[in-house]
Amino acid sequence: MDESDPAVAPPPLAGPFRLHTFRPRGRPDVGTRTLFVHEWTSSGFTVRGLVGLLDLSGGPCTSRQAVVLPHERVHADQVQQLAGRMARGRVDTAPILLAHHGSAPLRSLLDEVCSEPPRLVRILRDQRHRVWALARPSELDLVADELSRTSALLADGHHRYAAHLRLHTSGTRGADRALSVLVDHDDTPLHLGAIHRVVPGRVVETARRQGWGVTPTATSNPLHEMAPGRIVVWESGRTHVLTLPPTPGPPGGSGLVTTATMPVLALDRMLSGLPLTETAYHHEADAALSEARRRERSAILLPAPTLDEVLAVVRQGRLLPEKATSFQPKPRPGVLTRRLRDV
Numbered sequence: 275m276d277e278s279d280p281a282v283a284p285p286p287l288a289g290p291f292r293l294h295t296f297r298p299r300g301r302p303d304v305g306t307r308t309l310f311v312h313e314w315t316s317s318g319f320t321v322r323g324l325v326g327l328l329d330l331s332g333g334p335c336t337s338r339q340a341v342v343l344p345h346e347r348v349h350a351d352q353v354q355q356l357a358g359r360m361a362r363g364r365v366d367t368a369p370i371l372l373a374h375h376g377s378a379p380l381r382s383l384l385d386e387v388c389s390e391p392p393r394l395v396r397i398l399r400d401q402r403h404r405v406w407a408l409a410r411p412s413e414l415d416l417v418a419d420e421l422s423r424t425s426a427l428l429a430d431g432h433h434r435y436a437a438h439l440r441l442h443t444s445g446t447r448g449a450d451r452a453l454s455v456l457v458d459h460d461d462t463p464l465h466l467g468a469i470h471r472v473v474p475g476r477v478v479e480t481a482r483r484q485g486w487g488v489t490p491t492a493t494s495n496p497l498h499e500m501a502p503g504r505i506v507v508w509e510s511g512r513t514h515v516l517t518l519p520p521t522p523g524p525p526g527g528s529g530l531v532t533t534a535t536m537p538v539l540a541l542d543r544m545l546s547g548l549p550l551t552e553t554a555y556h557h558e559a560d561a562a563l564s565e566a567r568r569r570e571r572s573a574i575l576l577p578a579p580t581l582d583e584v585l586a587v588v589r590q591g592r593l594l595p596e597k598a599t600s601f602q603p604k605p606r607p608g609v610l611t612r613r614l615r616d617v
Contacts, residue, residue: 296327
């Protein structure tokens with residue numbers, strides 16, 4: 275990443291949470307504005323979500339009051355470039371991906387809708403997609419009522435979200451609503467994994483110097499040491515477990531997530547003295563280990579957070595380090611698209 279492109283925090287969104295109906299560009303042509311249920315299957319995972327236009331008109335607010343909570347920073351130049359492409363093309367080509375804890379009535383409605391034949395079935399490379407329309411007034415009323423009390427984590431699409439806000443501020447018609455898919459984490463959850471690092475430099479020595487606990491282990495397989503709340507480092511043929519004592523969190527009582535429960539929150543600070551421009555990222559821990567051994571570098575194996583841990587962090591007004599989470603599988607773009615002018 276160009277160091278001249280600063281990372282900035284996209285603002286949380288004020289409520290209420292609303293998904294507006296829309297008429298998609300191309301298929302399925304349902305003849306009217308509606309919401310959709312989109313189901314996609316990839317690598318053995320099946321996820322479904324509600325698709326509609328997320329109302330962005332509430333504007334920014336504090337994290338504690340927000341109904342949409344970003345958890346990663348964005349790069350200003352990328353946001354500007356994406357906003358320019360959206361303004362020229364006038365099309366939402368991919369949805370923002372949101373995750374929330376849905377309600378039982380909403381899950382029952384989706385079950386009922388998905389018991390009928392889908393309006394669209396598509397195979398895109400390694401993914402199967404099925405789409406249903408949700409257009410009856412009683413269904414839309416139930417969705418609106420249930421979602422009025424929800425809040426969601428912005429799982430993927432931070433740059434698209436920020437680009438929409440930028441276009442909305444500039445007065446671009448239709449930019450106050452963003453094509454979005456809302457996934458119920460208690461129904462068909464996205465797989466939430468960590469993203470592991472391979473870095474040059476002496477991570478263990480750096481950690482000790484900054485007060486981390488460093489425990490060498492005798493294991494021949496670093497994967498066996500991985501556990502919640504624990505960072506594992508393989509370096510120079512040896513495995514070490516890194517821990518950091520609890521640090522005070524912001525005020526608010528019990529239940530705060532600190533670096534003791536999510537040590538990845540302190541990772542950027544600990545690694546700041548290393549040449550991070552050469553960092554490689556891997557979704558699979560064994561792939562990170564393979565590269566570290568091949569290139570004689572250090573592998574940092576991170577614990578996978580839970581959705582509630584991530585939500586707790588952002589409710590405290592904090593963000594996770596870049597590439598701290600991986601939500602999979604993401605739907606391939608192009609299944610449902612929308613013209614910005616269709617509001």
